[in-house]
Amino acid sequence: MMHCSRFLRVLLVGACLSLASGCLRAWQATPWKTAALSSSTSLATAAAGLLPAPGDLPGRTEVIAGQLVIHADFPLAEQHRLIRELEALRTDVSQDLGLPISDEPVHLYLFDSADRYDAFVARRFPGFPARRAFFVETDTMLSVYAAWQDRIAEDLRHETTHGYVHAVVPTVPLWHDEGIAEYFERPRSDKGIHREHVAHLAGRLLEGTWQPNLDALESLADPGEMSQDHYAEAWCWVHWMLHTTPERREILQDYLADLRRDGKTAPLPLRLVRTEGSMTACSAAVKAHVEALSHSDETVAN
Numbered sequence: 001m002m003h004c005s006r007f008l009r010v011l012l013v014g015a016c017l018s019l020a021s022g023c024l025r026a027w028q029a030t031p032w033k034t035a036a037l038s039s040s041t042s043l044a045t046a047a048a049g050l051l052p053a054p055g056d057l058p059g060r061t062e063v064i065a066g067q068l069v070i071h072a073d074f075p076l077a078e079q080h081r082l083i084r085e086l087e088a089l090r091t092d093v094s095q096d097l098g099l100p101i102s103d104e105p106v107h108l109y110l111f112d113s114a115d116r117y118d119a120f121v122a123r124r125f126p127g128f129p130a131r132r133a134f135f136v137e138t139d140t141m142l143s144v145y146a147a148w149q150d151r152i153a154e155d156l157r158h159e160t161t162h163g164y165v166h167a168v169v170p171t172v173p174l175w176h177d178e179g180i181a182e183y184f185e186r187p188r189s190d191k192g193i194h195r196e197h198v199a200h201l202a203g204r205l206l207e208g209t210w211q212p213n214l215d216a217l218e219s220l221a222d223p224g225e226m227s228q229d230h231y232a233e234a235w236c237w238v239h240w241m242l243h244t245t246p247e248r249r250e251i252l253q254d255y256l257a258d259l260r261r262d263g264k265t266a267p268l269p270l271r272l273v274r275t276e277g278s279m280t281a282c283s284a285a286v287k288a289h290v291e292a293l294s295h296s297d298e299t300v301a302n
């Protein structure tokens, strides 16, 4: 099995500005060791910040849970419900996406206060926007950093999903990476339904201000371009493929399996058009999916 060299990628999640949730991701196509040799760019500064600095990091408690190595500022019970949930997520991600389970560690660093976490981020990732949690992939390590706060469960499900996926598929298109993480950030009992995204997209459809457009999502390369519409739509395409027909689920799984072997494999839109007939037909089906989910929400609410 060919193994791609791993590049520095930083994925940040949080709720601020116009984003209800989701990541802002910044990355460069240069190995961090090389980038760290340069001091002329802010990305080099960020890369230098990834060098180990044990004194900065939470280290009072260490819990190993499957693939996860959890370092916390505070006592954390091995049987904590969130830890059990994150362990179960490993199996869910593998089964739903048809990916193998990896033993590569994903390190979770949990800070006991927002102040300590913010100070760490300011020191180690200067210039990065404020976010509640983020995922970092280097050529040697997968790490998540988060402050323990009200939405920690959702944030860790999201970021840990990035870790599980990147342990076996190092290169995933931006929108698809986020769509998958948005899908798995919901509690298991929600079966991947993200009600905030359903309500958002249904509202935009009613306003006539949004239509599904997978080609536009595929063109996104800069995380700064990703709006709440994009996060919601990215989730929606993933949910549509996983929950409507076995054929669509297979297309998604085959795509990720091929991507794992070859980062330049045939893109998802091309694969969908082969079976759905056209991108127009795909978009119409995704639009109908949003409407059906929205109506089922109304039924539940009534």
Ligand SMILES: [Zn+2]
Residues within 6 Å of the ligand: 011, 012, 013, 022, 023, 024, 158, 162, 177, 178, 181
């Ligand atoms: Zn993310």
